[in-house]
Amino acid sequence: MANDGTMFIRSGHYIISDVLYQSAAINWPLKATTSLSFIGRTSTNLTIEIREQLTNQHVGSLEFQYVYVNRTNRKSQAFPDWFIQKYRPLTTLETRPDTMAPLSLPSKTFSYDVTVQYSDTDRNGHTNQSSYLKYGMDAATSASLGGEFHNFKQDMCMYHVQDFQALYTGESLVKDQLVIHTWEDGTRKDLLFFQIHKNNRAIFHCRLTLCNPASAKL
Numbered sequence: 001m002a003n004d005g006t007m008f009i010r011s012g013h014y015i016i017s018d019v020l021y022q023s024a025a026i027n028w029p030l031k032a033t034t035s036l037s038f039i040g041r042t043s044t045n046l047t048i049e050i051r052e053q054l055t056n057q058h059v060g061s062l063e064f065q066y067v068y069v070n071r072t073n074r075k076s077q078a079f080p081d082w083f084i085q086k087y088r089p090l091t092t093l094e095t096r097p098d099t100m101a102p103l104s105l106p107s108k109t110f111s112y113d114v115t116v117q118y119s120d121t122d123r124n125g126h127t128n129q130s131s132y133l134k135y136g137m138d139a140a141t142s143a144s145l146g147g148e149f150h151n152f153k154q155d156m157c158m159y160h161v162q163d164f165q166a167l168y169t170g171e172s173l174v175k176d177q178l179v180i181h182t183w184e185d186g187t188r189k190d191l192l193f194f195q196i197h198k199n200n201r202a203i204f205h206c207r208l209t210l211c212n213p214a215s216a217k218l
Contacts, residue, residue, distance in 0.1 A: 170203030
């Protein structure tokens with residue numbers, strides 16, 4: 001790969017089974033299988049399947065799309081020909097997997113302001129993907145505990161994430177001022193959404209399917 005190139009995450013889809021929440025432990029052996037699912041001219045997809053090592057029971061899965069980006073101008077660029085020729089025969093899919101579509105911001109949301117800190121960034125010099133989820137969960141917890149939600153009333157760490165879809169449509173840097181918008185679904189009680197804005201432009205979209213373990217046992 002060229003020295004001026006790096007990889008940015010474009011989208012991610014995580015599916016987590018109840019088994020993980022019920023059985024997770026330090027000495028619990030898991031097996032992760034990574035496959036190269038698709039390669040295009042400027043991006044590639046990876047699939048990770050996680051299983052319990054002894055029983056082979058499915059625990060979760062992850063699907064990522066990475067875009068090959070020029071470090072200087074921060075724009076996508078084509079993979080070298082040798083890279084495509086070497087790795088495309090190893091892919092498992094003929095067409096690119098579907099990714100999350102950008103969210104439409106509703107007229108009423110709960111908003112929460114954040115300033116990007118140095119500890120929120122990664123080796124690419126921009127806000128790390130995990131920081132966006134942290135921002136969203138902080139915003140949702142503020143809304144939940146403040147009585148802004150109908151379906152969520154606790155700290156968001158009390159809910160189990162069953163499905164997490166994310167789309168990255170821009171980047172942010174240290175000291176950038178971000179506005180996190182969060183809202184509930186109008187019909188489904190288990191859905192929660194985040195959209196993060198920088199300079200009035202959406203740079204992150206997230207859709208979460210959540211479960212309240214206490215309610216599930218009733």
